[in-house]
Amino acid sequence: MASPRTVTVVALSVALGLFFVFMGTIKLTPRLSKDAYTEMKRAYKSYVRALPLLKKMGINSILLRKSIGALEVACGIVMTLVPGRPKDVANFFLLLLVLAVLFFHQLVGDPLKRYAHALVFGILLTCRLLIARKPEDRSSEKKPLPMSGQVGNAEEQPSLYEKVPQGKMKLS
Numbered sequence: 001m002a003s004p005r006t007v008t009v010v011a012l013s014v015a016l017g018l019f020f021v022f023m024g025t026i027k028l029t030p031r032l033s034k035d036a037y038t039e040m041k042r043a044y045k046s047y048v049r050a051l052p053l054l055k056k057m058g059i060n061s062i063l064l065r066k067s068i069g070a071l072e073v074a075c076g077i078v079m080t081l082v083p084g085r086p087k088d089v090a091n092f093f094l095l096l097l098v099l100a101v102l103f104f105h106q107l108v109g110d111p112l113k114r115y116a117h118a119l120v121f122g123i124l125l126t127c128r129l130l131i132a133r134k135p136e137d138r139s140s141e142k143k144p145l146p147m148s149g150q151v152g153n154a155e156e157q158p159s160l161y162e163k164v165p166q167g168k169m170k171l172s
Helices: 004-028 034-050 052-056 061-081 085-108 112-133
Strands: none
Touching: 004 034, 004 061, 004 085, 004 112, 034 052, 034 061, 034 085, 061 085, 085 112
């Protein structure tokens, strides 16, 4: 049976992956939602206007929106379908993307309701990455072996690390 940690990581990976595939697709094409696509186009125009450095680098709103959308779709697919270490790499890239989007929202002065989803999904990406990268706790799986010559359950044995009471012993 899978551990609760594994189930959590898989569930977060699939949910986050599907969300970013959906959001990236909205940035790339109006097929899912024409209104959301139009809103994304407007938002990315304001991001490029607010950051003149992008214009100097030759990055216009279309290139920025499509590159972020493509990266979201690619990382979302990896998070959903690809096992192992690539999920963590995709998670890291998505976290950087969320931070960049939060920066853009702050730059143009958007109200919290416009970027609350980015905050929530940034927190979820951080949690998923921390849970996935945390080493397995194997200390709970190890049980002390019974000492030779003693009968009884190993769980009844005192641990080697337990503190022995100190003081005078009364012998009679």
